[in-house]
Amino acid sequence: MEQPKVKVVIAGGGTAGWVAAAALAKQLGPLLDITLVESDQIGTIGVGEATIPTQRTFHTMIGLDERAFMRATQATFKLGIAFENWAREGDRYVHSFGTIGKSPWMTHFFSVWAEARARGLGKDLGAYCLELRAAEESKMYTDEKGGLNYAFHLDATAYAKLLRTLSEGAGVARVEGKIDRVEQNAESGDLTALVLEGGERVEGDLFLDCTGFRGLLIEETLKTGYDDWRHWLPMDRAIAVQTSATEPPVPYTRSIAHDAGWRWRIPLQKRVGNGIVYCSSFLKDEAAEARLLGAVTGERLTEPRPIRFVTGRRRKAWNKNCVTLGLSSGFIEPLESTSIHLIQIAVTRLIKLFPFSGDASALRTRFNEMAAVEMERIRDFIILHYRATERDDSPFWRHCRNMEIPGSLAERIALFEESGYAYQGPEDLFQVDSWVQVMLGQRLVPGGHHRMAGMMTDEQLAGALSGIERSVERALGQLPSHEDFIARYCPAQ
Numbered sequence: 001m002e003q004p005k006v007k008v009v010i011a012g013g014g015t016a017g018w019v020a021a022a023a024l025a026k027q028l029g030p031l032l033d034i035t036l037v038e039s040d041q042i043g044t045i046g047v048g049e050a051t052i053p054t055q056r057t058f059h060t061m062i063g064l065d066e067r068a069f070m071r072a073t074q075a076t077f078k079l080g081i082a083f084e085n086w087a088r089e090g091d092r093y094v095h096s097f098g099t100i101g102k103s104p105w106m107t108h109f110f111s112v113w114a115e116a117r118a119r120g121l122g123k124d125l126g127a128y129c130l131e132l133r134a135a136e137e138s139k140m141y142t143d144e145k146g147g148l149n150y151a152f153h154l155d156a157t158a159y160a161k162l163l164r165t166l167s168e169g170a171g172v173a174r175v176e177g178k179i180d181r182v183e184q185n186a187e188s189g190d191l192t193a194l195v196l197e198g199g200e201r202v203e204g205d206l207f208l209d210c211t212g213f214r215g216l217l218i219e220e221t222l223k224t225g226y227d228d229w230r231h232w233l234p235m236d237r238a239i240a241v242q243t244s245a246t247e248p249p250v251p252y253t254r255s256i257a258h259d260a261g262w263r264w265r266i267p268l269q270k271r272v273g274n275g276i277v278y279c280s281s282f283l284k285d286e287a288a289e290a291r292l293l294g295a296v297t298g299e300r301l302t303e304p305r306p307i308r309f310v311t312g313r314r315r316k317a318w319n320k321n322c323v324t325l326g327l328s329s330g331f332i333e334p335l336e337s338t339s340i341h342l343i344q345i346a347v348t349r350l351i352k353l354f355p356f357s358g359d360a361s362a363l364r365t366r367f368n369e370m371a372a373v374e375m376e377r378i379r380d381f382i383i384l385h386y387r388a389t390e391r392d393d394s395p396f397w398r399h400c401r402n403m404e405i406p407g408s409l410a411e412r413i414a415l416f417e418e419s420g421y422a423y424q425g426p427e428d429l430f431q432v433d434s435w436v437q438v439m440l441g442q443r444l445v446p447g448g449h450h451r452m453a454g455m456m457t458d459e460q461l462a463g464a465l466s467g468i469e470r471s472v473e474r475a476l477g478q479l480p481s482h483e484d485f486i487a488r489y490c491p492a493q
């Protein structure tokens with residue numbers, strides 16, 4: 001017997017809304033009746049232009065062709081992030097998406113490298129990572145056989161538009177209008193309909209709150225509550241501005257620390273996304289804007305856009321029959337470009353745990369537990385950048401280096417400082433190599449390392465490392481420049 005379709009109503013058409021629409025339509029389309037409501041009057045946040053490599057898996061899942069996506073969003077490749085001035089003014093390190101060392105050893109490559117360095121052998125860790133070297137040399141290549149591990153820099157507005165076209169083509173209905181109120185079942189509290197300003201009602205079985213920071217459904221209606229993380233992640237404001245490109249795009253994001261936060265620089269094919277992120281207790285808005293505008297190059301294409309946020313997490317990602325995605329579910333802060341990933345992973349999880357019938361309380365519990373731990377692990381990784389600093393030049397950095405941190409992060413730092421051991425737990429998004437790159441980049445000093453490589457002679461150790469280095473350099477020598485490769489692979493329309 002044919003089952004009735006589940007009516008899914010998506011409130012909001014920013015990146016979160018259209019990512020959800022495209023994925024649900026692609027994976028569960030015939031089982032669902034999907035409507036997305038968005039308001040042109042309110043608009044979207046308009047930032048969110050750097051991603052991590054998981055986005056490629058998501059695109060495969062929704063059947064989005066990479067070249068078409070890159071052309072439509074004037075995307076460039078991203079091989080990592082260059083952190084400038086973070087541990088000390090004048091410092092620079094790259095957190096790349098690559099694997100470092102490709103070691104056949106039982107212990108992590110890091111311990112082999114640490115043993116070599118202790119004996120005065122080998123080079124900086126980056127010499128053993130192709131992605132890192134390619135970022136530094138502004139090179140890039142990919143084909144169907146694989147190769148480098150990469151993500152993208154993209155135009156967020158164009159991305160939402162592209163996903164909208166894909167979603168509407170797959171049967172998603174779009175309603176333009178401002179949601180005036182949300183109706184609930186008097187007994188269960190479940191949401192029943194969105195009522196638009198013109199009086200139109202959009203009824204549903206399952207509601208996705210993608211309305212951005214305000215959380216119209218999950219907070220304003222369901223009063224779910226929010227865990228405020230500003231005591232760990234003190235950033236609370238940003239200003240974004242777009243400028244024309246004045247040089248070929250590099251395949252990495254720049255994150256440049258200043259005395260009360262940091263600035264980003266995200267190179268697209270024809271323009272650059274710039275922004276300043278800061279803590280309002282330590283920097284005034286006018287000063288932040290002046291600092292941002294003083295640092296950008298090229299012609300200004302947009303007016304500076306101020307954004308306020310509270311770092312933290314919605315207490316339940318799924319409450320009653322409402323699932324929150326995107327900024328309405330919480331915000332860690334953009335330092336490691338994880339928000340779009342969190343949207344994509346949440347909608348993937350929703351597809352797996354989809355509430356097709358009756359009571360969904362067990363599905364809901366599972367969903368919420370997974371969402372909570374996943375966000376906490378990313379939170380810890382971001383806090384690491386602020387806490388592990390030697391900067392002492394401003395009240396902001398003195399605050400960061402002395403602030404309390406979650407026990408889960410304190411344990412990781414202690415483990416690394418004691419033994420040089422870093423790990424990727426089952427719920428961790430970031431791999432061992434990411435933790436090691438950032439821990440070392442932030443000048444954490446391991447007090448020791450696993451001594452397995454200690455059984456090797458100097459000659460063996462030096463030979464092993466130079467073998468890896470040579471293979472990285474050989475591969476690097478064959479890569480085209482990032483600029484040339486984009487011109488060939490995916491020039492913007």
Ligand code: FAD
Nearest residue numbers: 012013014015016045048050179211212326327334339340
């Ligand atoms: P929004 O874009 O705010 O969309 C909300 C939608 O809801 C809009 O369509 C709006 O019209 C609609 N809406 C709201 N109220 C109503 C109503 N009453 N009626 C009808 N419609 C309504 N993420 C990354 O992955 N990488 C980054 O580099 C990155 N950088 C960031 C930098 C900053 C400073 C900030 C603040 C965020 C950044 N993010 C980044 C996060 C990223 O921007 C968001 O995760 C992403 O854009 C999703 O936003 P959203 O769709 O949840 O919200």
